Amino acid sequence: MxxxxxxxxxxxxxxxxxxxxxxxxxxxxxxxxxxxxxxxxxxxxxxxxxxxxxxxxxxxxxxxxxxxxxxxxxxxxxxxxxxxxxxxxxxxxxxxxxxxxxxxxxxxxxxxxxxxxxxxxxxxxxxLLRAKEDLHKGMGALRHLVNGEFRIRTIKESHELAPILANACPDPERVLTGIMEILNNAIEHGNLGITYQEKTDLHNNDKLMEEILRRLEAPEYKDKYVEIYFQKLEDKIIIIIKDQGKGFDWQRYLSLQAMTRNAFKTHGRGIFMAKRLSFDDLTYFDGGSKAQITILLNQNSSKLLTDFQE
Incomplete structure:
Protein backbone atom coordinates (compact mmCIF):
# COMPACT_ATOMS: atom_id res chain seq x y z
CA MET A 1 0.00 0.00 0.00
CA LEU A 128 -2.93 4.08 16.44
CA LEU A 129 -5.35 3.45 13.55
CA ARG A 130 -5.36 -0.27 14.31
CA ALA A 131 -5.99 0.35 18.00
CA LYS A 132 -8.77 2.84 17.24
CA GLU A 133 -10.57 0.22 15.18
CA ASP A 134 -11.01 -1.76 18.39
CA LEU A 135 -12.51 1.26 20.16
CA HIS A 136 -15.66 0.84 18.10
CA LYS A 137 -16.16 -2.93 18.28
CA GLY A 138 -18.97 -3.15 20.79
CA MET A 139 -16.89 -2.44 23.88
CA GLY A 140 -19.22 0.26 25.23
CA ALA A 141 -20.12 -1.95 28.18
CA LEU A 142 -16.60 -1.41 29.51
CA ARG A 143 -17.74 2.05 30.66
CA HIS A 144 -19.28 0.15 33.60
CA LEU A 145 -15.96 -1.44 34.64
CA VAL A 146 -15.13 -0.56 38.25
CA ASN A 147 -12.14 -2.75 39.04
CA GLY A 148 -9.90 -4.85 36.84
CA GLU A 149 -6.55 -6.65 36.90
CA PHE A 150 -4.60 -7.56 33.78
CA ARG A 151 -1.25 -9.11 32.94
CA ILE A 152 0.57 -8.74 29.60
CA ARG A 153 3.98 -9.64 28.21
CA THR A 154 4.24 -8.58 24.54
CA ILE A 155 3.70 -5.46 22.42
CA LYS A 156 0.86 -7.28 20.63
CA GLU A 157 -0.86 -7.85 23.97
CA SER A 158 -0.38 -4.19 24.94
CA HIS A 159 -2.12 -3.12 21.72
CA GLU A 160 -4.98 -5.52 22.52
CA LEU A 161 -5.37 -4.21 26.07
CA ALA A 162 -5.04 -0.47 25.38
CA PRO A 163 -8.48 -0.13 23.66
CA ILE A 164 -10.11 -2.08 26.50
CA LEU A 165 -8.70 0.28 29.14
CA ALA A 166 -9.52 3.32 26.98
CA ASN A 167 -13.12 2.21 26.53
CA ALA A 168 -13.52 2.08 30.30
CA CYS A 169 -12.75 5.84 30.39
CA PRO A 170 -15.13 8.72 29.55
CA ASP A 171 -13.12 9.92 26.52
CA PRO A 172 -11.53 6.80 24.94
CA GLU A 173 -9.88 8.56 21.99
CA ARG A 174 -8.17 11.06 24.27
CA VAL A 175 -6.54 8.44 26.50
CA LEU A 176 -5.82 5.68 23.96
CA THR A 177 -2.49 7.03 22.67
CA GLY A 178 -1.21 7.71 26.17
CA ILE A 179 -2.15 4.26 27.49
CA MET A 180 -0.40 2.62 24.52
CA GLU A 181 2.72 4.69 25.21
CA ILE A 182 2.93 3.77 28.90
CA LEU A 183 2.26 0.06 28.26
CA ASN A 184 4.89 -0.09 25.50
CA ASN A 185 7.36 1.78 27.69
CA ALA A 186 6.84 -0.77 30.48
CA ILE A 187 7.59 -3.64 28.09
CA GLU A 188 10.41 -2.14 26.01
CA HIS A 189 12.35 -0.14 28.59
CA GLY A 190 11.12 -1.86 31.75
CA ASN A 191 10.95 -5.61 31.25
CA LEU A 192 13.22 -5.88 28.19
CA GLY A 193 15.78 -3.34 29.41
CA ILE A 194 16.14 -1.48 26.10
CA THR A 195 17.95 1.75 26.93
CA TYR A 196 17.36 5.13 25.32
CA GLN A 197 20.58 4.90 23.29
CA GLU A 198 19.86 1.32 22.26
CA LYS A 199 16.42 2.33 21.04
CA THR A 200 17.97 5.21 19.07
CA ASP A 201 20.43 2.86 17.37
CA LEU A 202 17.76 0.23 16.69
CA HIS A 203 15.43 2.89 15.25
CA ASN A 204 18.16 4.19 12.98
CA ASN A 205 18.84 0.68 11.67
CA ASP A 206 15.16 -0.30 11.48
CA LYS A 207 15.76 -3.20 13.87
CA LEU A 208 13.70 -2.19 16.93
CA MET A 209 10.89 -4.74 16.50
CA GLU A 210 13.39 -7.46 15.63
CA GLU A 211 15.25 -6.82 18.89
CA ILE A 212 12.00 -6.68 20.91
CA LEU A 213 10.96 -10.08 19.57
CA ARG A 214 14.44 -11.50 20.25
CA ARG A 215 14.44 -10.33 23.86
CA LEU A 216 10.89 -11.59 24.46
CA GLU A 217 12.20 -15.10 23.82
CA ALA A 218 15.52 -14.71 25.65
CA PRO A 219 15.78 -16.66 28.95
CA GLU A 220 16.44 -13.55 31.07
CA TYR A 221 13.30 -11.77 29.81
CA LYS A 222 10.75 -14.39 28.67
CA ASP A 223 9.08 -14.82 32.09
CA LYS A 224 8.69 -11.11 32.82
CA TYR A 225 5.26 -9.50 32.59
CA VAL A 226 3.53 -6.18 33.18
CA GLU A 227 0.71 -5.92 35.72
CA ILE A 228 -2.13 -3.46 35.18
CA TYR A 229 -4.69 -2.44 37.80
CA PHE A 230 -7.78 -0.41 36.90
CA GLN A 231 -9.93 1.31 39.54
CA LYS A 232 -12.84 3.68 39.05
CA LEU A 233 -13.53 5.92 42.02
CA GLU A 234 -16.27 8.50 42.48
CA ASP A 235 -14.28 11.36 40.97
CA LYS A 236 -11.44 9.75 39.02
CA ILE A 237 -10.01 6.67 37.36
CA ILE A 238 -6.66 5.30 38.51
CA ILE A 239 -4.63 2.97 36.27
CA ILE A 240 -1.48 1.40 37.71
CA ILE A 241 1.05 -0.09 35.26
CA LYS A 242 3.87 -2.01 36.95
CA ASP A 243 6.77 -3.67 35.14
CA GLN A 244 9.52 -5.96 36.46
CA GLY A 245 12.42 -3.83 35.31
CA LYS A 246 15.05 -1.80 37.16
CA GLY A 247 13.23 1.51 36.73
CA PHE A 248 14.53 4.67 35.05
CA ASP A 249 15.05 8.38 35.65
CA TRP A 250 11.41 9.22 34.90
CA GLN A 251 11.59 12.84 36.10
CA ARG A 252 14.10 13.52 33.33
CA TYR A 253 11.52 12.52 30.70
CA LEU A 254 8.56 14.37 32.21
CA SER A 255 10.15 17.83 32.18
CA LEU A 256 9.68 20.48 29.52
CA GLN A 257 13.46 20.60 29.14
CA ALA A 258 13.44 16.90 28.25
CA MET A 259 10.77 17.46 25.65
CA THR A 260 12.74 20.26 24.00
CA ARG A 261 15.97 18.25 24.22
CA ASN A 262 14.38 15.22 22.54
CA ALA A 263 12.02 17.06 20.20
CA PHE A 264 14.23 16.58 17.16
CA LYS A 265 14.82 12.87 17.84
CA THR A 266 12.73 9.82 16.93
CA HIS A 267 11.73 9.10 20.54
CA GLY A 268 12.07 10.33 24.12
CA ARG A 269 8.90 12.46 24.25
CA GLY A 270 6.28 9.77 24.73
CA ILE A 271 5.56 9.90 28.45
CA PHE A 272 5.71 13.72 28.46
CA MET A 273 3.14 13.89 25.66
CA ALA A 274 1.00 11.22 27.34
CA LYS A 275 0.79 13.30 30.49
CA ARG A 276 0.27 16.51 28.53
CA LEU A 277 -2.43 15.31 26.13
CA SER A 278 -3.98 12.07 27.37
CA PHE A 279 -4.14 12.18 31.17
CA ASP A 280 -4.83 14.55 34.05
CA ASP A 281 -1.75 13.25 35.83
CA LEU A 282 1.04 10.74 35.32
CA THR A 283 3.43 9.89 38.16
CA TYR A 284 6.03 7.17 38.55
CA PHE A 285 6.92 5.26 41.73
CA ASP A 286 9.35 2.51 42.77
CA GLY A 287 12.21 4.14 40.89
CA GLY A 288 10.23 4.29 37.66
CA SER A 289 8.96 0.70 37.49
CA LYS A 290 5.39 1.66 38.47
CA ALA A 291 3.32 4.29 36.63
CA GLN A 292 0.11 5.75 38.03
CA ILE A 293 -2.27 7.33 35.54
CA THR A 294 -5.05 9.60 36.79
CA ILE A 295 -8.09 10.52 34.69
CA LEU A 296 -10.60 12.90 36.29
CA LEU A 297 -14.27 12.07 35.84
CA ASN A 298 -15.45 15.64 36.44
CA GLN A 299 -14.73 17.35 33.10
CA ASN A 300 -14.78 20.77 34.75
CA SER A 301 -11.97 19.84 37.13
CA SER A 302 -8.60 21.43 36.64
CA LYS A 303 -5.44 19.46 36.09
CA LEU A 304 -4.01 17.79 39.18
CA LEU A 305 -0.63 19.18 38.26
CA THR A 306 0.40 21.98 35.98
CA ASP A 307 1.10 20.93 32.40
CA PHE A 308 4.76 21.70 32.53
CA GLN A 309 5.67 20.79 36.08
CA GLU A 310 9.22 19.54 36.20
Missing amino acids: TMTLLAVDDESINLMIIEESLSEKGFMIVKAKDGEEALAILNSDEYSFFAIILDRLMPNMDGIELLKKIKRSEKWRDIPVIFQTAMSGISDMTEGLDSGAFYYLTKPYSRAVLVTIVHTAVEHYVK
Missing part, protein backbone atom coordinates in the same frame (compact mmCIF):
# COMPACT_ATOMS: atom_id res chain seq x y z
CA THR A 2 1.33 3.45 -0.98
CA MET A 3 1.22 5.87 1.94
CA THR A 4 0.44 9.48 1.10
CA LEU A 5 2.06 12.44 2.86
CA LEU A 6 1.20 16.14 2.69
CA ALA A 7 4.23 18.47 2.45
CA VAL A 8 3.59 22.17 3.11
CA ASP A 9 6.36 24.69 2.45
CA ASP A 10 6.57 28.01 0.60
CA GLU A 11 10.07 27.17 -0.68
CA SER A 12 9.87 25.03 -3.82
CA ILE A 13 13.41 23.71 -3.27
CA ASN A 14 12.38 22.31 0.12
CA LEU A 15 9.34 20.60 -1.42
CA MET A 16 11.58 19.10 -4.09
CA ILE A 17 14.00 17.71 -1.47
CA ILE A 18 11.12 16.24 0.53
CA GLU A 19 9.60 14.63 -2.55
CA GLU A 20 12.90 13.22 -3.83
CA SER A 21 13.90 11.88 -0.41
CA LEU A 22 10.60 10.18 0.37
CA SER A 23 9.34 9.08 -3.05
CA GLU A 24 12.24 6.66 -3.37
CA LYS A 25 11.15 5.15 -0.04
CA GLY A 26 7.68 4.39 -1.42
CA PHE A 27 5.75 7.42 -0.19
CA MET A 28 3.47 9.53 -2.38
CA ILE A 29 3.91 13.27 -1.77
CA VAL A 30 1.14 15.84 -2.19
CA LYS A 31 2.59 19.38 -2.10
CA ALA A 32 1.17 22.71 -0.93
CA LYS A 33 2.92 26.09 -0.99
CA ASP A 34 1.21 27.55 2.10
CA GLY A 35 -1.34 26.84 4.81
CA GLU A 36 -4.33 27.98 2.79
CA GLU A 37 -3.55 25.60 -0.08
CA ALA A 38 -2.89 22.78 2.39
CA LEU A 39 -6.23 23.41 4.11
CA ALA A 40 -8.01 23.29 0.75
CA ILE A 41 -6.34 19.95 -0.03
CA LEU A 42 -7.37 18.54 3.35
CA ASN A 43 -10.94 19.74 2.89
CA SER A 44 -11.17 18.13 -0.53
CA ASP A 45 -11.06 14.64 1.06
CA GLU A 46 -9.22 13.42 -2.04
CA TYR A 47 -6.41 11.83 -0.03
CA SER A 48 -5.95 9.92 3.21
CA PHE A 49 -2.73 11.25 4.69
CA PHE A 50 -0.45 9.24 6.98
CA ALA A 51 1.61 12.28 8.02
CA ILE A 52 1.91 16.01 7.35
CA ILE A 53 5.31 17.73 6.96
CA LEU A 54 4.67 21.34 7.84
CA ASP A 55 6.91 24.42 7.64
CA ARG A 56 6.45 26.97 10.39
CA LEU A 57 7.09 30.26 8.59
CA MET A 58 4.91 30.75 5.48
CA PRO A 59 2.84 33.57 3.94
CA ASN A 60 -0.99 33.70 3.98
CA MET A 61 -1.39 31.08 6.71
CA ASP A 62 1.66 30.07 8.72
CA GLY A 63 2.43 26.64 10.16
CA ILE A 64 1.18 27.34 13.68
CA GLU A 65 -2.21 28.54 12.44
CA LEU A 66 -2.64 25.51 10.17
CA LEU A 67 -1.45 23.17 12.91
CA LYS A 68 -4.13 24.51 15.26
CA LYS A 69 -6.83 23.98 12.62
CA ILE A 70 -5.63 20.41 12.02
CA LYS A 71 -5.64 19.53 15.70
CA ARG A 72 -9.09 21.07 16.27
CA SER A 73 -10.56 18.88 13.53
CA GLU A 74 -11.99 15.53 14.60
CA LYS A 75 -11.20 14.22 11.10
CA TRP A 76 -7.49 15.24 10.99
CA ARG A 77 -6.34 15.60 14.60
CA ASP A 78 -4.68 12.18 14.85
CA ILE A 79 -2.55 12.63 11.70
CA PRO A 80 1.04 13.10 12.92
CA VAL A 81 2.43 16.52 12.05
CA ILE A 82 6.18 16.82 11.50
CA PHE A 83 7.01 20.46 12.19
CA GLN A 84 9.90 22.04 10.25
CA THR A 85 11.44 24.96 12.07
CA ALA A 86 14.70 26.80 12.61
CA MET A 87 13.34 28.10 15.94
CA SER A 88 14.31 25.72 18.74
CA GLY A 89 14.01 27.86 21.87
CA ILE A 90 11.86 26.65 24.78
CA SER A 91 9.14 29.28 24.16
CA ASP A 92 8.99 28.35 20.46
CA MET A 93 8.85 24.66 21.30
CA THR A 94 6.11 25.27 23.85
CA GLU A 95 4.02 27.13 21.27
CA GLY A 96 4.38 24.22 18.86
CA LEU A 97 3.56 21.72 21.60
CA ASP A 98 0.46 23.63 22.67
CA SER A 99 -0.67 23.68 19.05
CA GLY A 100 -0.29 19.93 18.69
CA ALA A 101 3.20 19.32 17.23
CA PHE A 102 4.82 16.01 18.19
CA TYR A 103 7.62 15.43 15.67
CA TYR A 104 10.16 18.16 14.81
CA LEU A 105 12.73 18.74 12.09
CA THR A 106 15.22 21.54 12.63
CA LYS A 107 16.48 23.26 9.48
CA PRO A 108 18.79 22.45 7.85
CA TYR A 109 18.33 18.70 8.19
CA SER A 110 19.74 15.70 6.33
CA ARG A 111 17.67 13.45 4.08
CA ALA A 112 18.46 10.53 6.38
CA VAL A 113 16.95 12.35 9.38
CA LEU A 114 13.86 13.27 7.34
CA VAL A 115 13.31 9.64 6.29
CA THR A 116 13.83 8.33 9.84
CA ILE A 117 11.39 10.82 11.41
CA VAL A 118 8.76 10.16 8.73
CA HIS A 119 9.03 6.39 9.15
CA THR A 120 8.66 6.75 12.93
CA ALA A 121 5.64 9.06 12.63
CA VAL A 122 3.87 6.87 10.07
CA GLU A 123 4.57 3.70 12.05
CA HIS A 124 3.08 5.29 15.17
CA TYR A 125 0.02 6.46 13.22
CA VAL A 126 -0.62 3.01 11.70
CA LYS A 127 -0.51 1.44 15.17
Whole structure:
Protein backbone atom coordinates (compact mmCIF):
# COMPACT_ATOMS: atom_id res chain seq x y z
CA MET A 1 0.00 0.00 0.00
CA THR A 2 1.33 3.45 -0.98
CA MET A 3 1.22 5.87 1.94
CA THR A 4 0.44 9.48 1.10
CA LEU A 5 2.06 12.44 2.86
CA LEU A 6 1.20 16.14 2.69
CA ALA A 7 4.23 18.47 2.45
CA VAL A 8 3.59 22.17 3.11
CA ASP A 9 6.36 24.69 2.45
CA ASP A 10 6.57 28.01 0.60
CA GLU A 11 10.07 27.17 -0.68
CA SER A 12 9.87 25.03 -3.82
CA ILE A 13 13.41 23.71 -3.27
CA ASN A 14 12.38 22.31 0.12
CA LEU A 15 9.34 20.60 -1.42
CA MET A 16 11.58 19.10 -4.09
CA ILE A 17 14.00 17.71 -1.47
CA ILE A 18 11.12 16.24 0.53
CA GLU A 19 9.60 14.63 -2.55
CA GLU A 20 12.90 13.22 -3.83
CA SER A 21 13.90 11.88 -0.41
CA LEU A 22 10.60 10.18 0.37
CA SER A 23 9.34 9.08 -3.05
CA GLU A 24 12.24 6.66 -3.37
CA LYS A 25 11.15 5.15 -0.04
CA GLY A 26 7.68 4.39 -1.42
CA PHE A 27 5.75 7.42 -0.19
CA MET A 28 3.47 9.53 -2.38
CA ILE A 29 3.91 13.27 -1.77
CA VAL A 30 1.14 15.84 -2.19
CA LYS A 31 2.59 19.38 -2.10
CA ALA A 32 1.17 22.71 -0.93
CA LYS A 33 2.92 26.09 -0.99
CA ASP A 34 1.21 27.55 2.10
CA GLY A 35 -1.34 26.84 4.81
CA GLU A 36 -4.33 27.98 2.79
CA GLU A 37 -3.55 25.60 -0.08
CA ALA A 38 -2.89 22.78 2.39
CA LEU A 39 -6.23 23.41 4.11
CA ALA A 40 -8.01 23.29 0.75
CA ILE A 41 -6.34 19.95 -0.03
CA LEU A 42 -7.37 18.54 3.35
CA ASN A 43 -10.94 19.74 2.89
CA SER A 44 -11.17 18.13 -0.53
CA ASP A 45 -11.06 14.64 1.06
CA GLU A 46 -9.22 13.42 -2.04
CA TYR A 47 -6.41 11.83 -0.03
CA SER A 48 -5.95 9.92 3.21
CA PHE A 49 -2.73 11.25 4.69
CA PHE A 50 -0.45 9.24 6.98
CA ALA A 51 1.61 12.28 8.02
CA ILE A 52 1.91 16.01 7.35
CA ILE A 53 5.31 17.73 6.96
CA LEU A 54 4.67 21.34 7.84
CA ASP A 55 6.91 24.42 7.64
CA ARG A 56 6.45 26.97 10.39
CA LEU A 57 7.09 30.26 8.59
CA MET A 58 4.91 30.75 5.48
CA PRO A 59 2.84 33.57 3.94
CA ASN A 60 -0.99 33.70 3.98
CA MET A 61 -1.39 31.08 6.71
CA ASP A 62 1.66 30.07 8.72
CA GLY A 63 2.43 26.64 10.16
CA ILE A 64 1.18 27.34 13.68
CA GLU A 65 -2.21 28.54 12.44
CA LEU A 66 -2.64 25.51 10.17
CA LEU A 67 -1.45 23.17 12.91
CA LYS A 68 -4.13 24.51 15.26
CA LYS A 69 -6.83 23.98 12.62
CA ILE A 70 -5.63 20.41 12.02
CA LYS A 71 -5.64 19.53 15.70
CA ARG A 72 -9.09 21.07 16.27
CA SER A 73 -10.56 18.88 13.53
CA GLU A 74 -11.99 15.53 14.60
CA LYS A 75 -11.20 14.22 11.10
CA TRP A 76 -7.49 15.24 10.99
CA ARG A 77 -6.34 15.60 14.60
CA ASP A 78 -4.68 12.18 14.85
CA ILE A 79 -2.55 12.63 11.70
CA PRO A 80 1.04 13.10 12.92
CA VAL A 81 2.43 16.52 12.05
CA ILE A 82 6.18 16.82 11.50
CA PHE A 83 7.01 20.46 12.19
CA GLN A 84 9.90 22.04 10.25
CA THR A 85 11.44 24.96 12.07
CA ALA A 86 14.70 26.80 12.61
CA MET A 87 13.34 28.10 15.94
CA SER A 88 14.31 25.72 18.74
CA GLY A 89 14.01 27.86 21.87
CA ILE A 90 11.86 26.65 24.78
CA SER A 91 9.14 29.28 24.16
CA ASP A 92 8.99 28.35 20.46
CA MET A 93 8.85 24.66 21.30
CA THR A 94 6.11 25.27 23.85
CA GLU A 95 4.02 27.13 21.27
CA GLY A 96 4.38 24.22 18.86
CA LEU A 97 3.56 21.72 21.60
CA ASP A 98 0.46 23.63 22.67
CA SER A 99 -0.67 23.68 19.05
CA GLY A 100 -0.29 19.93 18.69
CA ALA A 101 3.20 19.32 17.23
CA PHE A 102 4.82 16.01 18.19
CA TYR A 103 7.62 15.43 15.67
CA TYR A 104 10.16 18.16 14.81
CA LEU A 105 12.73 18.74 12.09
CA THR A 106 15.22 21.54 12.63
CA LYS A 107 16.48 23.26 9.48
CA PRO A 108 18.79 22.45 7.85
CA TYR A 109 18.33 18.70 8.19
CA SER A 110 19.74 15.70 6.33
CA ARG A 111 17.67 13.45 4.08
CA ALA A 112 18.46 10.53 6.38
CA VAL A 113 16.95 12.35 9.38
CA LEU A 114 13.86 13.27 7.34
CA VAL A 115 13.31 9.64 6.29
CA THR A 116 13.83 8.33 9.84
CA ILE A 117 11.39 10.82 11.41
CA VAL A 118 8.76 10.16 8.73
CA HIS A 119 9.03 6.39 9.15
CA THR A 120 8.66 6.75 12.93
CA ALA A 121 5.64 9.06 12.63
CA VAL A 122 3.87 6.87 10.07
CA GLU A 123 4.57 3.70 12.05
CA HIS A 124 3.08 5.29 15.17
CA TYR A 125 0.02 6.46 13.22
CA VAL A 126 -0.62 3.01 11.70
CA LYS A 127 -0.51 1.44 15.17
CA LEU A 128 -2.93 4.08 16.44
CA LEU A 129 -5.35 3.45 13.55
CA ARG A 130 -5.36 -0.27 14.31
CA ALA A 131 -5.99 0.35 18.00
CA LYS A 132 -8.77 2.84 17.24
CA GLU A 133 -10.57 0.22 15.18
CA ASP A 134 -11.01 -1.76 18.39
CA LEU A 135 -12.51 1.26 20.16
CA HIS A 136 -15.66 0.84 18.10
CA LYS A 137 -16.16 -2.93 18.28
CA GLY A 138 -18.97 -3.15 20.79
CA MET A 139 -16.89 -2.44 23.88
CA GLY A 140 -19.22 0.26 25.23
CA ALA A 141 -20.12 -1.95 28.18
CA LEU A 142 -16.60 -1.41 29.51
CA ARG A 143 -17.74 2.05 30.66
CA HIS A 144 -19.28 0.15 33.60
CA LEU A 145 -15.96 -1.44 34.64
CA VAL A 146 -15.13 -0.56 38.25
CA ASN A 147 -12.14 -2.75 39.04
CA GLY A 148 -9.90 -4.85 36.84
CA GLU A 149 -6.55 -6.65 36.90
CA PHE A 150 -4.60 -7.56 33.78
CA ARG A 151 -1.25 -9.11 32.94
CA ILE A 152 0.57 -8.74 29.60
CA ARG A 153 3.98 -9.64 28.21
CA THR A 154 4.24 -8.58 24.54
CA ILE A 155 3.70 -5.46 22.42
CA LYS A 156 0.86 -7.28 20.63
CA GLU A 157 -0.86 -7.85 23.97
CA SER A 158 -0.38 -4.19 24.94
CA HIS A 159 -2.12 -3.12 21.72
CA GLU A 160 -4.98 -5.52 22.52
CA LEU A 161 -5.37 -4.21 26.07
CA ALA A 162 -5.04 -0.47 25.38
CA PRO A 163 -8.48 -0.13 23.66
CA ILE A 164 -10.11 -2.08 26.50
CA LEU A 165 -8.70 0.28 29.14
CA ALA A 166 -9.52 3.32 26.98
CA ASN A 167 -13.12 2.21 26.53
CA ALA A 168 -13.52 2.08 30.30
CA CYS A 169 -12.75 5.84 30.39
CA PRO A 170 -15.13 8.72 29.55
CA ASP A 171 -13.12 9.92 26.52
CA PRO A 172 -11.53 6.80 24.94
CA GLU A 173 -9.88 8.56 21.99
CA ARG A 174 -8.17 11.06 24.27
CA VAL A 175 -6.54 8.44 26.50
CA LEU A 176 -5.82 5.68 23.96
CA THR A 177 -2.49 7.03 22.67
CA GLY A 178 -1.21 7.71 26.17
CA ILE A 179 -2.15 4.26 27.49
CA MET A 180 -0.40 2.62 24.52
CA GLU A 181 2.72 4.69 25.21
CA ILE A 182 2.93 3.77 28.90
CA LEU A 183 2.26 0.06 28.26
CA ASN A 184 4.89 -0.09 25.50
CA ASN A 185 7.36 1.78 27.69
CA ALA A 186 6.84 -0.77 30.48
CA ILE A 187 7.59 -3.64 28.09
CA GLU A 188 10.41 -2.14 26.01
CA HIS A 189 12.35 -0.14 28.59
CA GLY A 190 11.12 -1.86 31.75
CA ASN A 191 10.95 -5.61 31.25
CA LEU A 192 13.22 -5.88 28.19
CA GLY A 193 15.78 -3.34 29.41
CA ILE A 194 16.14 -1.48 26.10
CA THR A 195 17.95 1.75 26.93
CA TYR A 196 17.36 5.13 25.32
CA GLN A 197 20.58 4.90 23.29
CA GLU A 198 19.86 1.32 22.26
CA LYS A 199 16.42 2.33 21.04
CA THR A 200 17.97 5.21 19.07
CA ASP A 201 20.43 2.86 17.37
CA LEU A 202 17.76 0.23 16.69
CA HIS A 203 15.43 2.89 15.25
CA ASN A 204 18.16 4.19 12.98
CA ASN A 205 18.84 0.68 11.67
CA ASP A 206 15.16 -0.30 11.48
CA LYS A 207 15.76 -3.20 13.87
CA LEU A 208 13.70 -2.19 16.93
CA MET A 209 10.89 -4.74 16.50
CA GLU A 210 13.39 -7.46 15.63
CA GLU A 211 15.25 -6.82 18.89
CA ILE A 212 12.00 -6.68 20.91
CA LEU A 213 10.96 -10.08 19.57
CA ARG A 214 14.44 -11.50 20.25
CA ARG A 215 14.44 -10.33 23.86
CA LEU A 216 10.89 -11.59 24.46
CA GLU A 217 12.20 -15.10 23.82
CA ALA A 218 15.52 -14.71 25.65
CA PRO A 219 15.78 -16.66 28.95
CA GLU A 220 16.44 -13.55 31.07
CA TYR A 221 13.30 -11.77 29.81
CA LYS A 222 10.75 -14.39 28.67
CA ASP A 223 9.08 -14.82 32.09
CA LYS A 224 8.69 -11.11 32.82
CA TYR A 225 5.26 -9.50 32.59
CA VAL A 226 3.53 -6.18 33.18
CA GLU A 227 0.71 -5.92 35.72
CA ILE A 228 -2.13 -3.46 35.18
CA TYR A 229 -4.69 -2.44 37.80
CA PHE A 230 -7.78 -0.41 36.90
CA GLN A 231 -9.93 1.31 39.54
CA LYS A 232 -12.84 3.68 39.05
CA LEU A 233 -13.53 5.92 42.02
CA GLU A 234 -16.27 8.50 42.48
CA ASP A 235 -14.28 11.36 40.97
CA LYS A 236 -11.44 9.75 39.02
CA ILE A 237 -10.01 6.67 37.36
CA ILE A 238 -6.66 5.30 38.51
CA ILE A 239 -4.63 2.97 36.27
CA ILE A 240 -1.48 1.40 37.71
CA ILE A 241 1.05 -0.09 35.26
CA LYS A 242 3.87 -2.01 36.95
CA ASP A 243 6.77 -3.67 35.14
CA GLN A 244 9.52 -5.96 36.46
CA GLY A 245 12.42 -3.83 35.31
CA LYS A 246 15.05 -1.80 37.16
CA GLY A 247 13.23 1.51 36.73
CA PHE A 248 14.53 4.67 35.05
CA ASP A 249 15.05 8.38 35.65
CA TRP A 250 11.41 9.22 34.90
CA GLN A 251 11.59 12.84 36.10
CA ARG A 252 14.10 13.52 33.33
CA TYR A 253 11.52 12.52 30.70
CA LEU A 254 8.56 14.37 32.21
CA SER A 255 10.15 17.83 32.18
CA LEU A 256 9.68 20.48 29.52
CA GLN A 257 13.46 20.60 29.14
CA ALA A 258 13.44 16.90 28.25
CA MET A 259 10.77 17.46 25.65
CA THR A 260 12.74 20.26 24.00
CA ARG A 261 15.97 18.25 24.22
CA ASN A 262 14.38 15.22 22.54
CA ALA A 263 12.02 17.06 20.20
CA PHE A 264 14.23 16.58 17.16
CA LYS A 265 14.82 12.87 17.84
CA THR A 266 12.73 9.82 16.93
CA HIS A 267 11.73 9.10 20.54
CA GLY A 268 12.07 10.33 24.12
CA ARG A 269 8.90 12.46 24.25
CA GLY A 270 6.28 9.77 24.73
CA ILE A 271 5.56 9.90 28.45
CA PHE A 272 5.71 13.72 28.46
CA MET A 273 3.14 13.89 25.66
CA ALA A 274 1.00 11.22 27.34
CA LYS A 275 0.79 13.30 30.49
CA ARG A 276 0.27 16.51 28.53
CA LEU A 277 -2.43 15.31 26.13
CA SER A 278 -3.98 12.07 27.37
CA PHE A 279 -4.14 12.18 31.17
CA ASP A 280 -4.83 14.55 34.05
CA ASP A 281 -1.75 13.25 35.83
CA LEU A 282 1.04 10.74 35.32
CA THR A 283 3.43 9.89 38.16
CA TYR A 284 6.03 7.17 38.55
CA PHE A 285 6.92 5.26 41.73
CA ASP A 286 9.35 2.51 42.77
CA GLY A 287 12.21 4.14 40.89
CA GLY A 288 10.23 4.29 37.66
CA SER A 289 8.96 0.70 37.49
CA LYS A 290 5.39 1.66 38.47
CA ALA A 291 3.32 4.29 36.63
CA GLN A 292 0.11 5.75 38.03
CA ILE A 293 -2.27 7.33 35.54
CA THR A 294 -5.05 9.60 36.79
CA ILE A 295 -8.09 10.52 34.69
CA LEU A 296 -10.60 12.90 36.29
CA LEU A 297 -14.27 12.07 35.84
CA ASN A 298 -15.45 15.64 36.44
CA GLN A 299 -14.73 17.35 33.10
CA ASN A 300 -14.78 20.77 34.75
CA SER A 301 -11.97 19.84 37.13
CA SER A 302 -8.60 21.43 36.64
CA LYS A 303 -5.44 19.46 36.09
CA LEU A 304 -4.01 17.79 39.18
CA LEU A 305 -0.63 19.18 38.26
CA THR A 306 0.40 21.98 35.98
CA ASP A 307 1.10 20.93 32.40
CA PHE A 308 4.76 21.70 32.53
CA GLN A 309 5.67 20.79 36.08
CA GLU A 310 9.22 19.54 36.20
